[in-house]
Amino acid sequence: MKPLFFIIRKSLKNLIKGILKKPLVLIGYIFALLFVVLMVFMAFFMPSELIQSAPPELFRGIVTLVFTFMYFTYLKVGLDKGSTYFRMADVNLAFTSPIKPNKIMLYAFIKQIGATILFLFIAICQIPNLKNNFAMHSYGAAVILLAAVLFALAYPLINMAIYSWVTKKEQRKKRVKWVFNVLAIFVVVFALINLGSTGDIGKTISAVFDNPIAHYFPVIGWTASIANAAVTGFTMEFWVGAVLMTILIAGGSVAIYRMNLDYYEDVLKGTEYVEAAVKAKREGNNLRFNLKVKDNVKQKITGKGAAALFYKNLAELRKTAIFLFFDRSSITVIVSSIIFKFVMSETIDEASTMLTILVFSLYIQLIMQVQVKLNSELDKHYVFLIPESSQKKLLYGTLAVHVKNLIDGFILFVISGILFKASVPVIIACALTYTLFGAVYVYTDVLSLRLFGGVHSKGLLLFIKIIVHILIFIPGIIAAVLTGAFTESTLFAICALGGWSLVLAITFFMLSSGIFNNLESAG
Amino acid sequence: MLKVNKLTKNYGKVIAVNKATFEIDNGEIGVLIGPNGAGKSTTIKSIAGLLRFEGEITIGGKPNKSKEAKRIFGYVPESPAVYEYLSVWDHLEFIARAYNLTDWESAAENLLARFDMSDKKDKLGKDLSKGMQQKVSLCCALLIKPSMIMLDEPMIGLDPKAIKELKDIFLELKRSGCAILISTHILDSIADIWDKALIMNESEIVYNNTREKLEADGESLEHIFFSITEPEKAEGGQTA
Structure with missing residues (x-):
């Protein structure tokens, strides 16, 4: 593992050195950080009469909706492109080196946790908003962040498993896509029918995404239940979600670590896709990336x-x-x-x-x-x-x-x-x-x-x-x-x-x- | 050194490589040539252990995906990719650690000097041009002092001096007994250095011959290449 830790340690050191060399960029980051800290601080120390108490059902509904959307889009892209924690430099240099694939996978996991920092930053920015609208527990922010980290760790694992399964037979991909689409249509139709009868989008979100099926729905429900503890406390749903997500991620990782792995091909397409996406982002084309051209x-x-x-x-x-x-x-x-x-x-x-x-x-x-x-x-x-x-x-x-x-x-x-x-x-x-x-x-x-x-x-x-x-x-x-x-x-x-x-x-x-x-x- | 036996690679219903069989001996420079889409890169990636395949590939008598094989082969991909936040020197240090190399520093300095990269040692990957990334990629593959090295379109993006230096290195490696496999579609770039030619067309190795035999037959590689890949043009006497 030492050579792989070398990459992480050196990259981080060089990244920080690069920022320190550009005072304007450094000021920008400090300013952004202070702004976020101030926002979170104000949200938690704001006089309580300013805090609205929107119903916890709406919170649970919104959280489950967000995770449903994220899992759906990430897994759907992964179905076509595979999924990856890697970059092409890993493929060209680490994959071909005499380091065990299991160790390379473990290194990728650690990198992925680092990559969730941006994700966490976005989540932190939403905390004042949530805090102002919902009666959150003192540990609310922590459980939301925990759910975000678990999501970031779980979806590439699931993607890899699905991708390596579907690429073995042509028909499988079509079938899995069909199941995805049917589930999505079912949810949308159910939501539209509910909206027709209630006429209130908030109530519809609660009705569709805040029910026992949604709470215990594999992976999506488990992840959402962890974040939901922010308003509902440590309920049975939280513990079920936390235990099952831990089993999924730890079990998946251990299985990958122990198995005689040959996953390089499965991540190759996904890595090329990520590389192209990063290039598009750098050129300012990320919204136009991967668009179907007529x-x-x-x-x-x-x-x-x-x-x-x-x-x-x-x-x-x-x-x-x-x-x-x-x-x-x-x-x-x-x-x-x-x-x-x-x-x-x-x-x-x-x-x-x-x-x-x-x-x-x-x-x-x-x-x-x-x-x-x-x-x-x-x-x-x-x-x-x-x-x-x-x-x-x-x-x-x-x-x-x-x-x-x-x-x-x-x-x-x-x-x-x-x-x-x-x-x-x-x-x-x-x-x-x-x-x-x-x-x-x-x-x-x-x-x-x-x-x-x-x-x-x-x-x-x-x-x-x-x-x-x-x-x-x-x-x-x-x-x-x-x-x-x-x-x-x-x-x-x-x-x-x-x-x-x-x-x-x-x-x-x-x-x-x-x-x-x-x-x-x-x- | 390198033995490829009935290598077959399918992507769904598409056959990318079909029962490719060839060998590259110690001290031999093999060139894998063919038009775009012939299956050259897939063959190289399969040998580098990046793809699953049917058939058998051994390097130094060991399966290509084994640790023992990986210790002795170097790989230079078609598109160089480097770690954005590692400097040029960090890349070499990573390779030295990953391959458990000792006393590698002077060899690394020497390689950087040969590719005019000594003054770029501290440059980060994200600040390197494509040509420089290619040079880093080459240095990484050469640092391990490989017994077998495979290079996918290695000349693309290099400046004339680096191309000359690379050709010199190929000859040095050959003299030291290293087996070399170069994939390219630019015949001129390898015209003066190859020992064995492997022509791929439509996913198959359709020609496998040594320079000695070819020259004894009074043939040129270019003519053979076009007579296989574009028989109509070759018959009309057209060459590139």
């Missing part, structure tokens, strides 16, 4: 000069979209924003409801747009060679994103408008504001590329982006509040917000417009 899209690349960029981007967007420009990010923004409104059930009036959806959708849009299409343009030389001004190339190079945002905005707010009976001017104002905010996100991204070049990590970039955007939107929010107060009209408040985002979009466009002058201007 070859029957008839989008001609017309336009002359810089305008050709717009049509090229349109064609690319359409080839990877589900329909026209409707893709994964559209679905995420639209569905999550509408669900958010349902969960936050108190309503003042229709326009305020639309404002709530608008604000939430802008937050989701910010997260989804952390990588602009432009990033993939900048690592190729073509755009720099087009004989047009940098301003024109920037405008046309980003126009397709604005068109997509406009269409997404209209789909989101027309649906919301119908659901919540909002007026046509409010729908239009919301959709346009959504598009303008999208433009601000795009051009601040371009400006940050001009100023700072590539950032150390995408997580840090996202964190800084959120903080910066909150700061630059403050004047707009103040203007919207004042306009709303003086005119007593939410429509005008939305327009004020939209107006400020227009000012910001134009300003950031002007500041970033030199990006295509040469490679160096692109950071």
Whole structure:
């Protein structure tokens, strides 16, 4: 094991040394850490009258829903691609060395625990939110984190077992996929029927995901039951879940360690997939990674000069979209924003409801747009060679994103408008504001590329982006509040917000417009 | 040194390698050539112990997946991959530890110097260009002083000096009795160094001959290659 521990020890040491060499990055990490610590601290020491007590059934329902979704998506990808704890360097250097495969697997397990740190960071960020809404026990955070770690350890094991079983016979993969899909359809249909009768999404989540079958459902239920102890205490379900998950992970690991293993081939495809995913992430293409590309899209690349960029981007967007420009990010923004409104059930009036959806959708849009299409343009030389001004190339190079945002905005707010009976001017104002905010996100991204070049990590970039955007939107929010107060009209408040985002979009466009002058201007 | 007997590898219904049989002796440079998709990389990966297969592969008389075999063979993959947060020197130290090497430092220094990497010793894997990653990969495989080494498209991404250095190393290894298997589809890159040619086409070894016999027959490897892989063009007198 010593050589393998050498990799872990040295990598960690070099990672820390690398961060220490970049003071700005170090400050960013310290700032992010302090922010999270402060959030958790405030959540636990907040006066108790500010703590809402949402029903524990809703907590259990949400937790089980989240684990169901995560297991489902991870196992489904694993079914096609296999699963892995490894990187290609392990395949090329460790697999071919005279180290026992069992030891290599143990090393991978240790690495995986390390890799869950980011996962834990995301989970920690949700704790204040949960704490503010649910009456959590003092050990609540610990059990949620424990469940997250167990999930991260269990799914690759299960994936490996399923993958090595299905790859032996062609028919097996189809059968397992069929079982997965049938189970998913069953859950969705059950949820829809329940939603039809209750009309309350919170109650439906509790009904579908908070029942004995869900609690004891293999792996998903066991993992969720551990996290559920945060509100329900150490019940029988917790102990059953904890014991069975321990048996699963420990038993699986021991079996792998003891067996005469030949798992290298089973993890090879998964490792290649992970390597490609990491590459895509680094290039800012993770949302577009592994998308099915349609070859029957008839989008001609017309336009002359810089305008050709717009049509090229349109064609690319359409080839990877589900329909026209409707893709994964559209679905995420639209569905999550509408669900958010349902969960936050108190309503003042229709326009305020639309404002709530608008604000939430802008937050989701910010997260989804952390990588602009432009990033993939900048690592190729073509755009720099087009004989047009940098301003024109920037405008046309980003126009397709604005068109997509406009269409997404209209789909989101027309649906919301119908659901919540909002007026046509409010729908239009919301959709346009959504598009303008999208433009601000795009051009601040371009400006940050001009100023700072590539950032150390995408997580840090996202964190800084959120903080910066909150700061630059403050004047707009103040203007919207004042306009709303003086005119007593939410429509005008939305327009004020939209107006400020227009000012910001134009300003950031002007500041970033030199990006295509040469490679160096692109950071 | 390397014996491959009826190696067969299937991916579902697709046969990637079909009953490949060949040997590479000590001090012999074997080249595995063939068009893209012929099955060369799958063959090499099977020999390196990364894939399950039917048939038998032995290295130095031991099954290829055994510890004893792994101790004596080196492998350079088609796509180099390095640990992002290990420096160039750390990679060599890891290999030295994994293979229980002693007094490896001067050999490591020497290898780095030969590939112009001495000044890159402290560079992290994530900061290396593809060519440099390939050089690290080569140094790792050579550090163990292998009795058999297999290389999958080793020249791709290397600068001319490194290619020349690598060819010199092949000849040195040959002189020291190491068996070498090089997979490539660029015939020119190995034209002056090979001893045994293995041509793969459509998953099968369709040609297995030594340079001596080929030259005695007055044939060229290039002509043989095209007459097998593209018989129509070869008959028309077209060569690459």
